Amino acid sequence: MSSSDNQIDFLNALLPEELPETVRQTSLSYLHHLCLPLLQEWQRAGDMRDLPAEYLSYSSQHFPAASTDRAAAHKTLVSSKLLTLSPFASALNTPWDYLPNAEKYEQWLGLVILCCCSLHIKGDHNSAIESALREIRLIATSAKHKPLLELLPPPQDFDYLLQLDEHLHELRKNYLNLPSVQQLGLGYLAVVIRSVARNRKGVIRQRGESSSPTSVPPAPQTAANLFVPLVDTGVDDPEFRIEKLTSFSKNSENEDEPTTIVTSVPYRFHDRSLHKKEIALQAIHSIRLAEQMRVRQQSLPCSFEQASEWDIEHLVTHALSALTRNDHTAGWVLLSLLSGRDPGWHLANAHKVQITIINQVPCRTLTHQVPAGHQPNHLDALLPAVLNALHLPLPQQMTAWVESAPLQAPLPTAQVLRTWLKAINQAHSTRLTIGRINRYMEHWFLNQGTDRAVIALIRGDTHQGRPSLSYSHQARTDVLAHHYRFINAVFDLSGQQASLPPITAKSGALGSRLHLPGRVLHNLFSVLAQAFNLEKNFVNFHNKYVVYVWALLSFVTGHRDVNAPMGLLSDLNPHQQTWWISDKERRHGLAARTLVVPATVIEQVTLYKEHLSNVASYARLSIATVCARCERTLSGDENLLFFLEENDGAIVPVEITPSRLTLILGEQLPWARNWGRHHMRSELLRRQVSPEVIDGWMGHEELGEEAMGPFSQLGMSQLRRVADVIQAVLTHHEIKALPGWKTR
Amino acid sequence: MPRLKQSTQTTEITLHPAALAAHTWSRELHRWFNRSVLPETMRKALAQQPLQCIATPSTLELYAPLWTSVLWQTDQPPIGTLLVCLTPDEISEVEIERAAWVSVLGEVFNSLHPHAISDLRDTLKELMPQKLHRELLNTKTLNDRLICKWTGISRPTLGEQRRRKRTPLRPPATTQAIIDALNQPWGDDE
Numbered sequence: 061m062s063s064s065d066n067q068i069d070f071l072n073a074l075l076p077e078e079l080p081e082t083v084r085q086t087s088l089s090y091l092h093h094l095c096l097p098l099l100q101e102w103q104r105a106g107d108m109r110d111l112p113a114e115y116l117s118y119s120s121q122h123f124p125a126a127s128t129d130r131a132a133a134h135k136t137l138v139s140s141k142l143l144t145l146s147p148f149a150s151a152l153n154t155p156w157d158y159l160p161n162a163e164k165y166e167q168w169l170g171l172v173i174l175c176c177c178s179l180h181i182k183g184d185h186n187s188a189i190e191s192a193l194r195e196i197r198l199i200a201t202s203a204k205h206k207p208l209l210e211l212l213p214p215p216q217d218f219d220y221l222l223q224l225d226e227h228l229h230e231l232r233k234n235y236l237n238l239p240s241v242q243q244l245g246l247g248y249l250a251v252v253i254r255s256v257a258r259n260r261k262g263v264i265r266q267r268g269e270s271s272s273p274t275s276v277p278p279a280p281q282t283a284a285n286l287f288v289p290l291v292d293t294g295v296d297d298p299e300f301r302i303e304k305l306t307s308f309s310k311n312s313e314n315e316d317e318p319t320t321i322v323t324s325v326p327y328r329f330h331d332r333s334l335h336k337k338e339i340a341l342q343a344i345h346s347i348r349l350a351e352q353m354r355v356r357q358q359s360l361p362c363s364f365e366q367a368s369e370w371d372i373e374h375l376v377t378h379a380l381s382a383l384t385r386n387d388h389t390a391g392w393v394l395l396s397l398l399s400g401r402d403p404g405w406h407l408a409n410a411h412k413v414q415i416t417i418i419n420q421v422p423c424r425t426l427t428h429q430v431p432a433g434h435q436p437n438h439l440d441a442l443l444p445a446v447l448n449a450l451h452l453p454l455p456q457q458m459t460a461w462v463e464s465a466p467l468q469a470p471l472p473t474a475q476v477l478r479t480w481l482k483a484i485n486q487a488h489s490t491r492l493t494i495g496r497i498n499r500y501m502e503h504w505f506l507n508q509g510t511d512r513a514v515i516a517l518i519r520g521d522t523h524q525g526r527p528s529l530s531y532s533h534q535a536r537t538d539v540l541a542h543h544y545r546f547i548n549a550v551f552d553l554s555g556q557q558a559s560l561p562p563i564t565a566k567s568g569a570l571g572s573r574l575h576l577p578g579r580v581l582h583n584l585f586s587v588l589a590q591a592f593n594l595e596k597n598f599v600n601f602h603n604k605y606v607v608y609v610w611a612l613l614s615f616v617t618g619h620r621d622v623n624a625p626m627g628l629l630s631d632l633n634p635h636q637q638t639w640w641i642s643d644k645e646r647r648h649g650l651a652a653r654t655l656v657v658p659a660t661v662i663e664q665v666t667l668y669k670e671h672l673s674n675v676a677s678y679a680r681l682s683i684a685t686v687c688a689r690c691e692r693t694l695s696g697d698e699n700l701l702f703f704l705e706e707n708d709g710a711i712v713p714v715e716i717t718p719s720r721l722t723l724i725l726g727e728q729l730p731w732a733r734n735w736g737r738h739h740m741r742s743e744l745l746r747r748q749v750s751p752e753v754i755d756g757w758m759g760h761e762e763l764g765e766e767a768m769g770p771f772s773q774l775g776m777s778q779l780r781r782v783a784d785v786i787q788a789v790l791t792h793h794e795i796k797a798l799p800g801w802k803t804r
Numbered sequence: 805m806p807r808l809k810q811s812t813q814t815t816e817i818t819l820h821p822a823a824l825a826a827h828t829w830s831r832e833l834h835r836w837f838n839r840s841v842l843p844e845t846m847r848k849a850l851a852q853q854p855l856q857c858i859a860t861p862s863t864l865e866l867y868a869p870l871w872t873s874v875l876w877q878t879d880q881p882p883i884g885t886l887l888v889c890l891t892p893d894e895i896s897e898v899e900i901e902r903a904a905w906v907s908v909l910g911e912v913f914n915s916l917h918p919h920a921i922s923d924l925r926d927t928l929k930e931l932m933p934q935k936l937h938r939e940l941l942n943t944k945t946l947n948d949r950l951i952c953k954w955t956g957i958s959r960p961t962l963g964e965q966r967r968r969k970r971t972p973l974r975p976p977a978t979t980q981a982i983i984d985a986l987n988q989p990w991g992d993d994e
Contacts (some may be wrong), residue, residue, distance in 0.1 A: 438979065438980075438983060439983070441983065441987055442983060442986055442987055578990065578991060579987070579988065579989060579990040579991065580986050580987070582990045582991065583985060583986045583987070583988050583990060584986055586985075587976065587982065587985050587986065594974065670840075673840065674840055676879075677840065677873070677874045677875075677876075678831055678874075680873045680874070680876060680879055681817075681818065681819040681827060681866065681870070681873050682819055682824065682827055682828065682831075684818075684879065687879050688879065691878065691879070726977075727977070727978065727979045727982050728982060730979065730982060730983065730986075802838065802840070803831070803839075803840060803874060
C-alpha cells in the first residue's frame with residue numbers, strides 16, 4: 061500500500077465519509093494549517109516521530125476545494141446531531157475566536173489533536189482520544205469547562221512533551237480542590253499527553269460477549285507465541301526476562317494439542333515495566349474483598365476491619381479511667397463506641413442529636429421522624445401516636461463529660477484521636493482505630509440478629525438511607541432494650557457497670573403510624589367488602605370488588621403502590637403457593653421477589669377468576685371488549701386486576717394506576733395506599749419473624765442482603781413461615797376471601 | 805327460506821341491535837338456578853341449542869334464543885351449534901325484536917328466582933315496548949294484579965320485595981362516617 065493510500069485511510073478514519081462534505085473539507089483544511097507547523101516543531105524536539113507529517117498535508121488531489129468557514133461547519137454538526145460521529149471533526153471546528161485567551165487555546169487545540177492523531181496510529185487509545193477531544197471542545201463551548209484554560213500553561217513554554225507532562229502532573233496534584241468537571245477535564249488532557257510523551261501502550265477493553273462483529277478478536281497472548289522469539293533472539297534486558305523452565309522438542313510447538321496428557325512447556329516471564337498489580341496481587345485483593353463481603357453479608361465475628369473484644373475491653377477500661385481525669389477526648393471516643401458515630405457526625409447533625417442531662421441521667425437524644433409518622437389530625441382516633449424523640453441513656457460514668465457540654469467545645473481532631481488511641485494500642489497490643497470503634501456497634505447488633513431498622517434508629521440514620529426505617533413502627537422500650545444490651549455487653553467486657561436507669565414501662569412508639577390497631581384492620585376490610593356487596597351496577601360492582609381484591613393481595617404480599625399491581629395471573633403458582641412480585645419500575649429489577657402466599661390468597665384468586673368468568677358471561681354479546689379482557693386476563697396475557705370505565709357510553713377496561721385507585725377508593729382508605737407494607741413489617745417483627753427474612757420479603761435488598769441472590773441461604777421454609785404468620789393475621793382479624801359477581 | 809349452518813372455529817356471532825333491549829333485561833334478573841355452576845356436560849348440552857341469526861356479509865347477528873350465551877365457554881357458541889340463518893330481506897326488525905323478547909320471556913318465566921318477581925314486573929315495564937305488551941301480554945303494561953295471578957304470590961309479598969329494593973343499605977360515604985365505621989369496636993381489641 062502506498063503512502064498516499066495510507067494517508068487517505070488515516071484521514072478517512074479521523075473524518076469519516078458520513079460527515080457532510082463541507083465539514084470534512086473545513087476540517088482537513090484546518091488540520092493542515094493548524095497542526096502541520098506544530099507537528100514539525102515537536103518532531104524537531106524528538107516527540108511524535110511516529111506521526112508522518114505528510115499525513116496532515118492537505119492535498120486537493122484527493123479532496124475538492126476546501127471551505128474555511130469553521131463556524132458554519134460547527135453549526136452543521138450541531139444541527140445534524142453529528143457532534144459525536146467524529147470527535148476530531150467536532151474539535152477542529154469548534155468556534156474559539158471569541159475566547160479571551162484565543163491564541164493559547166489554539167495552541168492547546170493543535171497539541172491535543174496532534175497527540176490524538178499520534179495515539180490513533182498507535183491504536184487502542186480510543187477512549188482517551190474521545191475524552192481529550194471532547195474536553196478541548198468543551199473548554200471553548202461550556203462555561204463549566206472554560207476556567208480550565210486559565211490553569212493550563214502555554215504549550216510553547218516547554219521544549220519537550222515530557223516536561224509538559226511533568227508540569228501537568230504537578231498541576232493535577234496542586235488543584236485537587238477544583239470542581240470535579242475541571243479535575244476530570246484536566247485528567248483527560250494529561251492522559252493523552254502522557255501517553256504520547258512516554259509512548260504508552262493502549263488498553264483493550266472488551267465488554268462481555270457483545271464485541272462488535274466486525275472487530276477482529278485480539279490474538280491470544282500466550283506465553284509461547286509472545287516470548288519464544290525473544291528467548292530465541294536472546295534479548296538481554298534487566299527489565300524484561302524470560303525463563304524457560306523445562307526443555308521440550310521444538311517440533312511439538314507446531315503440532316496439534318495431543319489427546320493425551322503430556323508435559324506442558326512452562327515459561328516464567330518477568331516484565332517490571334508492566335503494571336504493578338500482577339495476578340498474585342490481584343488474587344490477594346480478591347480474597348480480601350471476598351472476606352469483606354462475607355463480613356457485611358453474614359456479619360460474622362471476624363478478625364479484620366472490626367475491633368475484637370480484646371480491643372473493646374481495653375478501650376472501655378482506658379476511657380473510663382481517663383474520664384475520671386476529665387479527659388475530653390475519652391468522652392468522645394466512648395460516645396463513638398456507644399453511638400456508632402464519629403465525633404464529627406454529632407456536630408454535623410446537631411439539629412437532630414443532643415447530648416444532655418435529662419432527669420440526672422446523661423442522654424443522647426435523637427430526633428426521629430419518617431413521612432408516615434405524620435398523619436392528618438382526624439385520624440388520631442384510628443392510628444397509634446408516635447414519639448418524635450428518642451432518649452438513649454449513656455453510662456453514669458459519662459455524667460461529668462456530658463455536663464461539660466461537649467458539643468459546644470471544639471471537637472478533637474483526627475490526629476488527636478489517633479494519638480489517644482495509639483497509647484492503648486501500644487500498651488495492650490490492640491488495633492483500635494476510630495473507624496473500627498464506630499463500626500463495632502453495628503457489627504455487634506448484626507451478630508445478635510437485631511433488625512437493621514433498630515440499628516439505624518439508634519445510630520440516627522435517616523429513612524432515606526435505610527428504607528425499612530420508614531416502614532417500621534417500633535416500640536420505644538424495644539429500641540431501648542437493644543441499646544441497653546449493647547452498652548451492658550461492652551461494659552461487661554471490662555468488668556464495669558454502666559449503671560443505666562431502669563426502663564420504664566411507659567408506652568410509646570417511634571416511626572410510622574401505619575400499624576393499624578386490630579379493630580381498624582378488621583373494620584377496614586369490612587368496609588371495603590360492604591362497598592361492593594351493596595352495589596347493583598356491574599361496572600361499579602367490578603371496580604369495588606377489584607379494590608377489595610387489590611387491598612387483600614397487596615396487604616398480604618407487601619406490594620408497593622404501583623401501576624398494574626400484582627402483575628399477571630401467571631405470576632402465581634397456585635400449586636406451590638408462590639407469587640412472583642415485581643413492584644418497581646423495572647419488571648425484572650432487584651426488588652423483584654418470589655413469595656409464598658397464604659391459603660386465603662389462593663382462595664381469593666380462585667374466587668376472582670370465577671368473578672371474571674361471570675363478568676365475561678354477563679358481558680358476552682353486549683360488551684365484547686369487557687368479555688375479551690376477562691378472557692385474556694384468565695389466560696395470563698393481560699394484567700390480573702383492571703377497572704372498568706364508562707367512556708362515551710361504552711364500557712372499556714382500563715389498567716389500574718395509583719390515581720385511578722384513589723378515585724375508586726374515595727375516602728374508604730384515609731391513609732397511604734402502601735399502608736400494608738407498613739403494617740405488615742411491624743406485625744411480622746412483633747411475631748418474631750427474622751428481620752432479614754422480612755427485608756427480603758419486602759424487596760429491601762441492598763449490598764450484601766440479596767435474599768433472592770445466588771448466594772442467599774433463604775429457604776422456602778422461611779418464606780412458608782412468613783406465609784403462616786400472615787395467614788394467622790388474616791384469620792385473627794377475620795379477613796376472608798370473598799366471591800364476586802354472579803351471573804346466574 | 806332459512807338456511808342451516810353449523811358453527812365452526814371461524815364463526816363470528818354478534819348480537820342483533822334489535823335484540824339488545826331483551827338481552828339487557830334478561831341478564832339483570834336473578835335466576836332460581838345458578839347456571840354457571842351446572843356440570844360441564846350439562847352446560848355444553850344446553851349451550852348447543854340451535855340459534856336464529858341474521859346473516860350479513862361480514863357476520864351473523866343473533867336474536868334468539870339469547871339465554872344460551874351465558875353458558876358458552878368463549879365469546880362464540882360451541883363448535884357444531886346449529887345456526888338457522890335468515891337474510892335481512894326475509895325478516896323485519898320488528899319481527900326480530902318480537903322473537904328476541906319471546907325468547908327471553910320464555911326462559912325467564914321458567915327460571916326466575918321467586919324473590920325477583922317485582923324486578924321482573926318493574927324492569928319489563930320499562931324496557932319492553934308497549935306494543936309488545938299489548939301483543940304478547942294482552943295488556944297495556946304488565947301490572948301487579950297480572951303478575952300475582954301468574955305467579956301465585958300475594959300483592960303484599962310483591963310490595964315487600966319492592967320495599968326492600970328501594971331501601972338498600974348504603975356504605976359510609978363521608979370521611980367522618982368512614983372513620984366511625986373503621987373505629988367500631990371489635991373483638992378483644994382495646
